[in-house]
Amino acid sequence: MTRIGGAGKLFGTDGVRGVANEELTVEMAVNLGRVIATLRNGTIAVGMDARLSSPMFKSAVIAGITSAGCSVVDLGLVPTPALQYYVKCKKDIAGGVVVTASHNPRQYNGIKFIQDDGREFTRSMDEESERLYLSKSYRIVSWDRVGKVYSEDCKRMYIEGVMEKVDVDLIADKKFKVVLDCGNGAGAVTSPELLRRLGCRCIGINSHPDGTFPCRNPEPVKDNVGFLMQCVRDAKADIGIAHDGDADRATFVDERGEFVPEDVMLALMAKHYVEKNGGGIVVTPVSSSKCVEDAVKEAGGKVVYTPVGSPVVAETMLREKAVFGGEGNGGLVFPEHLLARDGAMSLSRVLELMAEEKKKLSELIRDIPTYVTLKAKVPCKDKLKLLEGLKNAFPDADFTDGAKVEYEDGWILIRPSGTEPIARVMAESKSESRARELLEMGINTVKKILT
Numbered sequence: 001m002t003r004i005g006g007a008g009k010l011f012g013t014d015g016v017r018g019v020a021n022e023e024l025t026v027e028m029a030v031n032l033g034r035v036i037a038t039l040r041n042g043t044i045a046v047g048m049d050a051r052l053s054s055p056m057f058k059s060a061v062i063a064g065i066t067s068a069g070c071s072v073v074d075l076g077l078v079p080t081p082a083l084q085y086y087v088k089c090k091k092d093i094a095g096g097v098v099v100t101a102s103h104n105p106r107q108y109n110g111i112k113f114i115q116d117d118g119r120e121f122t123r124s125m126d127e128e129s130e131r132l133y134l135s136k137s138y139r140i141v142s143w144d145r146v147g148k149v150y151s152e153d154c155k156r157m158y159i160e161g162v163m164e165k166v167d168v169d170l171i172a173d174k175k176f177k178v179v180l181d182c183g184n185g186a187g188a189v190t191s192p193e194l195l196r197r198l199g200c201r202c203i204g205i206n207s208h209p210d211g212t213f214p215c216r217n218p219e220p221v222k223d224n225v226g227f228l229m230q231c232v233r234d235a236k237a238d239i240g241i242a243h244d245g246d247a248d249r250a251t252f253v254d255e256r257g258e259f260v261p262e263d264v265m266l267a268l269m270a271k272h273y274v275e276k277n278g279g280g281i282v283v284t285p286v287s288s289s290k291c292v293e294d295a296v297k298e299a300g301g302k303v304v305y306t307p308v309g310s311p312v313v314a315e316t317m318l319r320e321k322a323v324f325g326g327e328g329n330g331g332l333v334f335p336e337h338l339l340a341r342d343g344a345m346s347l348s349r350v351l352e353l354m355a356e357e358k359k360k361l362s363e364l365i366r367d368i369p370t371y372v373t374l375k376a377k378v379p380c381k382d383k384l385k386l387l388e389g390l391k392n393a394f395p396d397a398d399f400t401d402g403a404k405v406e407y408e409d410g411w412i413l414i415r416p417s418g419t420e421p422i423a424r425v426m427a428e429s430k431s432e433s434r435a436r437e438l439l440e441m442g443i444n445t446v447k448k449i450l451t
Helices: 026-039 054-067 080-089 123-135 155-163 168-174 191-197 226-235 262-277 290-298 310-320 343-357 383-393 432-450
Strands: 015-019 043-048 072-077 093-099 108-114 149-151 177-181 201-205 239-243 250-253 280-285 301-306 324-326 372-379 403-407 410-416 422-429
Touching: 026 054, 026 093, 026 108, 026 123, 043 054, 043 080, 054 072, 054 093, 054 108, 072 080, 080 093, 080 108, 080 155, 080 343, 108 123, 123 310, 155 191, 155 343, 168 343, 177 191, 177 226, 191 201, 191 343, 201 226, 226 239, 226 250, 239 343, 250 262, 250 343, 262 280, 262 290, 262 301, 262 324, 262 343, 280 290, 280 310, 290 301, 301 310, 310 324, 372 432, 383 403, 383 410, 383 432, 410 432, 422 432
Parallel strands: 043 072, 043 093, 072 149, 177 201, 177 239, 280 301, 280 324
Antiparallel strands: 015 108, 093 108, 239 250, 372 422, 403 410, 410 422
């Protein structure tokens, strides 16, 4: 299997991912099931996203878990945070497995392990899992000790769990008109119902699960949600919302049909939580825009930076007792609900904030500082070579994750992807011309290192 980064040969920043039946195989899925059953002895919850290969991999994971003597609760097709919330709330569940490649292209799939508190496995846990997998020292029991398989529906429990955390009456009173783009992913089985129960008038697009993702790529970035933006304009809606493949992320379009940059939404909600708590810590990766730190500091809070990846953000939030956290990709973490990214919770909190402030989304984000953030991808199969080269090229950089180089008028971040065989290059500045200059500098540095 292609090295995907993170803990080692298998585990990246967010579980194990690869092209289905090429890099990620059924045999691997069976043995990964055995690994989590060996590490988390007890009943394991298993769920999946809508990808074509997900039923195959889910069956393989269940076979591995039961062959190691643990029983399984099969939750079927669910958003990743729905399974995480179920595992957190059910005290007799030892852990979970989600078959998902989240935002990755349609040919990919992945396997992600969940702790008994609903958080994803930490990097040290991934490293332990990988050692167990590679040494083949996982448990396999005799025929009369194999585990059982049960089925359960956690969708209602999850929807009600989200609703318990927000002011439903306040939201319902506004009768928001919402255009929801589930991207043909797992969010289609929960978010439309949630919006209905929040009293919203919901216009759904791409809202049936389809693992071919016929209408757009799973990642809900601006380039992929043009139809959503047009629908918001045509319907004169109050807001547009888009999910990724497993609905742990949500991105937003304002009432004008303009895409709201993910970092701006992170800054908006972080500022709101700091103000609501009279201060506090916000946790976010080094890849997040400077606008987040600016907004948090203005509200009287402090930012703690981490490597990229939601597991390390959640782990740091727990340690720092953070009031809020998230990534600049639409993945927001609400600690009072779940120490994990949650697209349904994100959309609910944004609607609640609009109702509380009696403002349109474009008005809410008006005071968030604006930066130009540019991103590029460069093919990279030798990530160790890249990292060594970055140390030589930028000896004074911040190496929290890859190399982040700060300048008076901007910054560059170069890091190997944890989910794809590429290097990610980011550059930011107040000036677009300077941001492009920094981006080109970063791209050229990567190419020079890898030549």
